[in-house]
Amino acid sequence: MGERTLPVDPAPGFGGILLGGIVAAFIPGLDPDLHPDLERLTLELEAGRRIAQPRLRYRYQVDRIGLTRSRHRLLAVGERMELDLDDRATPGQYILGAVYAAGQLPFPARAAVMEAVRRGMHWRGTVGPALISVLSGARTWRAEAFDDPLRWALGILDLTTDGNGGRPSRLEVQRRFRQLLRQAHPDHGAAPAGAAERIAELAEARRILSS
Numbered sequence: 001m002g003e004r005t006l007p008v009d010p011a012p013g014f015g016g017i018l019l020g021g022i023v024a025a026f027i028p029g030l031d032p033d034l035h036p037d038l039e040r041l042t043l044e045l046e047a048g049r050r051i052a053q054p055r056l057r058y059r060y061q062v063d064r065i066g067l068t069r070s071r072h073r074l075l076a077v078g079e080r081m082e083l084d085l086d087d088r089a090t091p092g093q094y095i096l097g098a099v100y101a102a103g104q105l106p107f108p109a110r111a112a113v114m115e116a117v118r119r120g121m122h123w124r125g126t127v128g129p130a131l132i133s134v135l136s137g138a139r140t141w142r143a144e145a146f147d148d149p150l151r152w153a154l155g156i157l158d159l160t161t162d163g164n165g166g167r168p169s170r171l172e173v174q175r176r177f178r179q180l181l182r183q184a185h186p187d188h189g190a191a192p193a194g195a196a197e198r199i200a201e202l203a204e205a206r207r208i209l210s211s
Contacts, residue, residue: 001097002069008105011112012137014081015105018074019113020135021083022098023120025127029091038095038121045103046114070094081132112137125149130204149208156205170210177206 006015030038044051070086072094085094098120102113116135123131126149150167154160157176159168168176182188184198 001101004101006101006105008109008113011109012116012135013109013113014074016102016109016113016116017081017132017135018072018083019098019102020116020120021074021127021131022072022085023095023117024123024131024135025083025085026091026094027121027123030095034092035121038099039118041096042099042102042114042117042121045099046110048103048107051103080129083127083132085127125208130207133204153205153208156201157209159209167209173206173209177202 004015006018007013008015012020027035041051068088070088072086073084075082075084099117102110102117105113116137119134120131123134125131130149154168157173157180159172159176161167167173180202181199184190184195184202186192186195190198
């Protein structure tokens with residue numbers, strides 16, 4: 001690992017979002033048999049324990065002579081954030097680099113950043129705004145949203161694909177969104193408890209099906 005700028009205040013901060021985003025982007029390329037070892041590694045580093053050679057093959061190395069240089073960034077694009085990630089090395093190298101970087105952060109912020117890293121491990125959607133929202137802790141989606149975002153979105157809006165597996169039209173999505181939004185909104189008689197969460201789910205489902 002080389003130079004790092006990882007602001008974590010308030011935790012997980014932009015640094016934690018970046019590290020979690022790196023893991024989410026490259027986790028599909030890591031052997032699933034190694035996922036339990038990776039999760040254990042995050043817990044050991046979070047607790048500040050001394051780490052033996054992990055089964056993930058790569059180890060932490062201070063000497064960087066002769067190594068390929070990569071750069072990962074979290075960028076502000078207008079009012080939103082985007083991940084700008086290199087892809088010159090292997091998924092395992094990038095994932096371990098992110099995990100070890102999180103493990104070297106000051107203790108008060110380390111737990112929140114490691115939680116963002118673990119959220120990235122379990123993410124199965126696109127690397128975009130929904131991921132950044134989840135990593136920031138602004139919204140914790142149910143597991144179904146990670147495993148199959150399209151199916152989750154269809155379920156939230158109570159829509160189905162056509163006979164050929166195609167998505168519903170944008171008009172159908174918008175019409176159903178407005179109908180369910182009215183039902184969920186306290187201004188139209190819905191219970192206030194849980195309304196914000198329900199509305200957030202509807203909005204995210206509309207975004208997935210409209211993208």
